[in-house]
Amino acid sequence: MDCLFCKIIAGEIPSEKIYEDEEMFAFKDIDPQAPVHFLLVPKKHIKSADDLKExxxxxxxxxxxxxxxxxxxxxxxxxxxxxNNCKEDGGQSVDHLHFHILGQRSLQWPPG
Known part of the structure; x- marks a missing residue:
């Protein structure tokens, strides 16, 4: 599979790992938008939130x-x-479900 996040999870592409268990992988975002900005990625390849199953x-x-x-x-x-950015119009840039966690600053609404 030619998925950026699958390669990061497999260790084929370096990342700054924060947490890992059997089901998920967490690593720092390479272009942080807040003092704390990391990604949570399921190890199971799921393309987007639209592809989630029960x-x-x-x-x-x-x-x-x-x-x-x-x-x-x-x-x-x-x-x-x-x-969570879902699909093209939602701003999803990698076709692997992931969640951005941002913190340690006041975050405004709407986000943009």
Whole structure:
């Protein structure tokens, strides 16, 4: 498979890993938009949020629980934002489901 995130998970492309378990991989964003900005990526290749199935519900719950744990461990006690871009018009640039976690600054709304 020619997927950037699958290659990062496999260690074929270097990344600054923050967390890893059997189901997911977390690493720092290479173009951070906040003092804390990392990505949470399921190891299972799922193209986008539109491609989630009922069987993926436990995986997504796990990712969100870990998002909170990791964000707090990185100093985001005052809050953070979880972003998922879905497909082209949603701004998705890599066809592998992923979540951006941004924190340690005041985040405005709407995002842009």
């Amino acid at each position: 069987e993926d519900a436990e995986l997504i719950g796990h990712i969100f629980l870990k998002a909170a744990e990791i964000a707090k461990s990185l100093g985001c006690e005052n809050g953070y934002r979880i972003v």
